[in-house]
Amino acid sequence: MRSRDGNLTFSLSICTIILTTLFSSALTADEYFISYRYVIKDAILYNESLLISKAMKKCSGSPYNPIILESDGEKNLHEIISKKSEEFIHYIHKLGLHVEHNEKTTDYKNSSTTILTLKTTCFKVDFNDNFAKIAPLK
Secondary structure: OOOOOOOHHHHHHHHHHHHHHHHHHHHOOOOEEEEEEEEOOEEEEEEEEEEEEEEOOOOHHHHOEEEEEEEOOOOHHHHHHOOOOOHHHHHHHHHEEEEEEEEEOOOOOEEEEEEEEEEEEEEEEOOOOOEEEEEEEO
């Protein structure tokens, strides 16, 4: 639409701003902090914890190496990961974990502790009708 003085670009720029605002709000992804800890004591699983919390502030970085999990319309990340926990834990192991191992022998008794840790990492999560795309930020 043209204004009376023939300023077509002004009208187009307003339409572009409106459309960009509408689409960007529909396409924004949620960001979550995820940490993981796996403790083995004397060759027995002692503790395993996966903590997920929604980010309060925008994380910086670009997403890489995503995993896609089926969600069936679910928008709760904790529920999605719970249903596909084995697949997600395998994915976290591929990302790289910090490994700490301690071993000591006292009076011919061996004692060992191994701790695998994914330090708190920000993940970008895009929810869709059928799947959730989860990618760490680098």
